[in-house]
Amino acid sequence: QSNVVIYGVVDTGFIKENGSDTRMGSNIDNRIGFRGTEDLGSGQKATFELERRFNLNDGTLAQEGKDWDGAANVGLKGDNWGAIRLGRVNELTTETLRTLDPFYQYGVGSMLLSTQRSARIDNTIRYDSPDWMGFKFGASYSLGENMKHVTGVAYDPNRDPGQPQPDATPANVKYAGADNDGYAVMLGYDNGPLTLLGNWSRLADSNKSYVWNLGGAYAFGPARISLAYEQTRDKGWKEGEISIRSKQQTWLLGLEWLMGPGRLNASFNYGRVKDVEWSNNDSGHKDVKKYALGYTYDLSKRTSIYGIVAYSDYDDDQIAGFYRGEGLNNNGDPASYNRDSVTGVQIGITHKF
Amino acid sequence: QSNVVIYGVVDTGFIKENGSDTRMGSNIDNRIGFRGTEDLGSGQKATFELERRFNLNDGTLAQEGKDWDGAANVGLKGDNWGAIRLGRVNELTTETLRTLDPFYQYGVGSMLLSTQRSARIDNTIRYDSPDWMGFKFGASYSLGENMKHVTGVAYDPNRDPGQPQPDATPANVKYAGADNDGYAVMLGYDNGPLTLLGNWSRLADSNKSYVWNLGGAYAFGPARISLAYEQTRDKGWKEGEISIRSKQQTWLLGLEWLMGPGRLNASFNYGRVKDVEWSNNDSGHKDVKKYALGYTYDLSKRTSIYGIVAYSDYDDDQIAGFYRGEGLNNNGDPASYNRDSVTGVQIGITHKF
Amino acid sequence: QSNVVIYGVVDTGFIKENGSDTRMGSNIDNRIGFRGTEDLGSGQKATFELERRFNLNDGTLAQEGKDWDGAANVGLKGDNWGAIRLGRVNELTTETLRTLDPFYQYGVGSMLLSTQRSARIDNTIRYDSPDWMGFKFGASYSLGENMKHVTGVAYDPNRDPGQPQPDATPANVKYAGADNDGYAVMLGYDNGPLTLLGNWSRLADSNKSYVWNLGGAYAFGPARISLAYEQTRDKGWKEGEISIRSKQQTWLLGLEWLMGPGRLNASFNYGRVKDVEWSNNDSGHKDVKKYALGYTYDLSKRTSIYGIVAYSDYDDDQIAGFYRGEGLNNNGDPASYNRDSVTGVQIGITHKF
Secondary structure, rough: OOOOOEEEEEEEEEEEEOOOOOEEEEOOEEEEEEEEEEEEEEOOOEEEEEEEOOOOOOOEEEEOOOOOOOOOEEEEEHHHHHHHEEEEOOOOOHHHHHHOOOOOOOOOOOOOOOOOOOOOOEEEEEEEOOOEEEEEEEEEEOOOOOOOOOOOOOOOOOOOOOOOOOOOHHHHHHHOOOOOOEEEEEEEEEEEEEEEEEEEEOOOOOOOEEEEEEEEEEEEEEEEEEEEEEEEOOOOOOOEEEEEOEEEEEEEEEEEEOOOOOEEEEEEEEEEEOOOOOOOOOOEEEEHHHHHHEEEEEOOEEEEEEEEEEEEEOOOOHHHHHHHOOOOOOOOOOOOOOEEEEEEEEEEEEEOO | OOOOOEEEEEEEEEEEEOOOOOOOOOOEEEEEEEEEEEEEOOOEEEEEEEEEEOOOOOOEEEEEEEOOEEEEEEEEEEEOOOOEEEEEEEEHHHHHHHOOOOOOOOOOOOOOOOOOOOOOEEEEEEEOOOEEOOOEEEEEEEEOOHHHHOOOOOOOOOOOOOOOOOOOOOHHHOOOOOOEEEEEEEEEEEOOOOEEEEEEEEEEOOHHHEEEEEEEEEOOEEEEEEHHHHHHHHEEEEEEEEEEOOEEEEEEEEEEEEOOEEEEEEEEEEEEEOOOOOOOOOOOOEEEEEEEEEEEEEOOOOEEEEEEEEEEEEEHHHHHHOOOOOOEEEOOOEOOOOOOOOEEEOOOOOOOO | OOOOEEEEEEEEEEEEEEEOOOEEEOOEEEEEEEEEEEEEEEEEEEEEEEEEEOOOOEEEEOOOOOOOEEEEEEEEEOOOEEEEEEEEOOOOHHHHHHHHHOOOOOOOOOOOOOOOOEEEEEEEEEEEOOOOOOEEEEEEEOOOOOHHHHHOOOOOOOEEEEEEEEOOOOHHOOOOOOOOOOOEEEEEEEEEEEEEEEEHHHHHOOOOOOEEEEEEEEEEEEEEEEEEEEEEEEEOEEOOOEEOOEEEEEEEEEEEEEEHHHHHHHEEEEEEOOOOOOOOOOOEEEEEEEEEEEEEOOOOEEEEEOOOOOOOOEEOHHHHHHHHOEEOOOOEOOOOOOOOOEEEEEEEEEOOO
């Protein structure tokens, strides 16, 4: 038992958004994990991580069928050469970029998410360098799941893979054309007040969609300002499932301010999408501006309460549906959300163990 | 790791009832839990509970998809003001009433269950008072899951929600008319030999069905006698799923007797149901008498073996089907069980850790 | 918490076989378990085991819906009389036979598996004798799941249960004719360099299919040679699911050699199947020869890396499909694999905690 550390987060509260009743939901993802390290001598270690993610409001898994959604990997680690892990791990690009978001991509204040992001990825070998005077390097390689190059029954190879195929069942889609391995590279610098990072990644089975981003942060006194830019080229698939073909650009400006017994967080996001197959209009771009403000009050090192307000102003209902993950409608076009601006309010409690 | 306590129960054995082969099954629900308490100072604490429920005979979850069926919540607790929890918690009314049942609502000897009970409930905020010279008070509020007031496609709003709609799929039913929040209040007194309690509750998404009950227990020497009465008004829905519209009354007389290295348990239940839409007869009531006797032999404080015998005498096959949870038949009427009396015998072993 | 021991294995790496891309997969089954022992005095103990099995490459359960696939049982144990467990346990016959396989029935080098084997079984009471000067005896009894002798709707009782019925849904098949309890007996001797064992078993709901085997091993210096023979009579059902009616014979010759900081493993398998309803040819037998070689390098007592190569030479594509678990094709015949020989290469890392 001394080989295993148990840790976790429990977080829930109430969320109210326009167009929906108050619901119970979390800010930081709920989790319980088991991890350990074995000293192999000569500065070498063996490591493992197993981490469940779940919904605290109803006790269900965060993602159906993912027993260890948060992490499931084994690895080796050396003081001088870094660490290597195999299995299900954090996606390197997402893991680093989200550190620039004052809301860490959680809750109603979360930064705008690229459609080609996945917080964790399967079938992956990931390398992390040690810290070289602030510089860090990371890389990962992920195997695709289409092992036998099967083409789905309902899949028409003459159609553009970026064109959603409404008659394709998920099982068929899974093995359809999006048949590529994935990889990611990360370069970072983190020393004193300054943080800089850059990423390039593509997910496995994504029809070679890709994302790149650049960002940085600077801390002075109790405040930290961050800035990031991300560009996404979505070619219509994500991890073997249909996504919405598009080009996306996201700008983030963030502020964290230690204030009283807690932290004030604020951010401004600007998102811009083009080349989506909107049913009525194939040309031009649409955008969204998002403003978020929150305060976290620490009851102790492990327990805090929070309140967050966010306002998103979309160009129209369709771009709202795109950013809020409404998926595709029956015509195979991006589905609309029923309004073009959304205010979200969230309060809750976070406890770490 | 010092922040987490691991606990649980493993229990299985054999059950034989008329009309079915011997099967393997448990008495006390199988579970493994992780819980912890953090001292925040000034008599204040943060708490969390995560508890799995499962079947020991085949290693499956007790309820499909419920990763933490037993509990999933975070809360605060104060010596002087009580405790508040958010998430998935014990339903207050069931938690207290079952303490009057010598079989604690487990196994073949369990008291008759109201169709508007749920041992645990989702999306809930629950308050428990501290003990004021024996007096206790509790209250809970649960959000409904029909967040957008959606009406199911196959749902006909002109039909009585108490009328089962055989063509309604579960997904449609889930979002059909039963669109209410739930709440519960409990008043209790527990001091020396005397226990008294009363409850009123309605579940979320139950078409405002409700239950109330009153009960008490008195201990003298090695014996404890308990008495309870419960009344249910089932309006055809339970947590968003179709239930059987009916009025139910239940009387319970219970006896627990410390005897030798264990306990003798005995109970008599009388249940009475009316206003059910029986296919052949809409009027009048039907009843059941249930007699249960059991003995639990303690091998240690944590391990015991048990034997239980129960006999249920139903008015007819239909009311047997109603109480044994046979659900609805193809006509949308309550399904019959294939006999009007059932003897159940159960033996097994319980181990707590 | 002192009542619970947490243990586990994490193992993953890469597997490449002819006819398929490289995939991520494990050698030793991934698991995390919780177990405990309570001293009841007088040499008696209470025991429990709860063990999850999962895939490390993607964090999913090893078997969908089996929360505790590895073990879920409670038991009693006495120094003088042995141990009894109830619930989900290791199948006795498989547990013992696999000790003669240098690859322990894991990974690409695994010995040929009988179609009437199950590593773990449900609804079981299992007895294990204490060690009597090297002699051991074990027995288990498993209840069938067809409690009410239901015959499936799509099941034609006039058809031979060994004949797959393509129109039978899994739910129907589950409750179709294969309605028997299961049991197993094991006799073993293990003393000094010599191991001998023999088994007879039939699974529950297997239409009384059965398996028996005999084997032994002898250790001299750093080497251990093992030999086993197994015979299977598959009557078309396995644990309530359709299997492929057949007679199977398997011979195993194994070698384990402690060499350097690890172990060399090698095996030769010869498998022979007859009386299968091949679509084109009902008579005669078909066979496979399998050669496997592996080396495990220990980085510590708990962590090791391994490499395995295996070559299987099948008589034809159909027998390859049979041994590789391709199931039934649309005609209800055993499905072919698309080649008659397969080379598998596997490398990876195992960490125990």
